[in-house]
Amino acid sequence: MIVSGLWRYPVKSMGGEPLREARVDPWGIAGDRRWMVVDRSGKKPWAGEFRQLAGVSAVQTGDGGVRLRAAGHPDLHLAEPVGGEPVEVTLRGVGRAVSAGDAADAWLCAALGLDVRLVWLDEPARRPMSESHGGRPGDVLSFADAAPLLLTTEPSLRQLDAWIADNGGGPVPMTRFRPNLVVDGEMAAFAEDGWGEVRVGEVLFRFAEHCDRCAVTTLDPATGRTAKEPIRTLAKHRRWDGNVWFGVRIVPVNPGTIAVGDPVQPL
Known part of the structure; x- marks a missing residue:
């Protein structure tokens, strides 16, 4: 498994930028949100x-x-x-x-x-991460909603796209989910749900919580239009506790640098 994508969103809720390499601070990717x-x-x-x-x-x-x-x-x-x-x-x-x-x-x-x-x-070091989102004493974050980083995987998106195709719909780009870290490789769809810790290059990350998804994922930034996907299909296949889920929120255990192509090892 390797890092297939890195993203930074300098301004919260605005379009972001793909990266080849990123420094990871205690509050997330340097410059993120x-x-x-x-x-x-x-x-x-x-x-x-x-x-x-x-x-x-x-x-x-x-x-x-x-x-x-x-x-x-x-x-x-x-x-x-x-x-x-x-x-x-x-x-x-x-x-x-x-x-x-x-x-x-x-x-x-x-x-x-x-x-x-x-x-x-x-x-950013003065904003504590909430315990309700998996934060521990000393965990901090920027303007991000709940955790320093969001991790998603390509196999999970491929499975979601297959489910959507069964209903006659087209694929959803990963950018709709606004991840910081995207992983690809030989793994089952939604394997990330069970990762307690994961090492990416020189940085160790800890699972904080599964990521609940809202209607923002249905918005096409290029047109400003919304559709039913991916929420409709997630509600059919990935619904529990009254929410729908895609991706996991993670916390860096140590600072360091990560890059596209780095090995990814769940622990």
């Missing part, structure tokens, strides 16, 4: 309701900043707003973040058609 869009009350808009968020892409730049891109708008490059204005945010365990500045807010308002602002998490 360090930025977030919030409304004027500090609340994060839900991508399932505000679909235009997925139509904006973000790429991390060499200085640790980001470059934002949206159709019909010039690209915007932002440096890390060190020392910027503090902003109250409602995301659990954060409390405050740093404003990206007026230029970023104006660009986002024009690109999204929403009265929003962009904020940056200056110190």
Whole structure:
């Protein structure tokens, strides 16, 4: 088994970027979800309701900043707003973040058609991971929902696509599930459900929880349209405890570097 894909999402809920190699920090892949869009009350808009968020892409730049891109708008490059204005945010365990500045807010308002602002998490090590999501004392995360990384596997997606095809549907791209780490190789579909620990290259990861999936996976970022898949088929084959499931959330046990092609060894 090997790493077949690595992804980073510099801005929460926006399109991400594929990587060949990534540094893994205690809170996840370096640069992952360090930025977030919030409304004027500090609340994060839900991508399932505000679909235009997925139509904006973000790429991390060499200085640790980001470059934002949206159709019909010039690209915007932002440096890390060190020392910027503090902003109250409602995301659990954060409390405050740093404003990206007026230029970023104006660009986002024009690109999204929403009265929003962009904020940056200056110190991810201060946000604790919740015990309800498998966190242990000392576990931390960025603006990610529940755990530092999400792992998915190609055999599981192939099985899901086969189930969808049985109902006359087409394949679903892995990007719909917004994984950080994708694994391929000789394994059964959904084998990752039973991994307690997994070594990827030089980094050891611990299972935190299975990942429940929402309607955001039905959204095509290119068109802004939604469909019934993959939720309909997951509800038929992968439903328990009132949710549907695909992928597992994991926590790094040690920092290090991982790369596409690295060996993957469940322990």
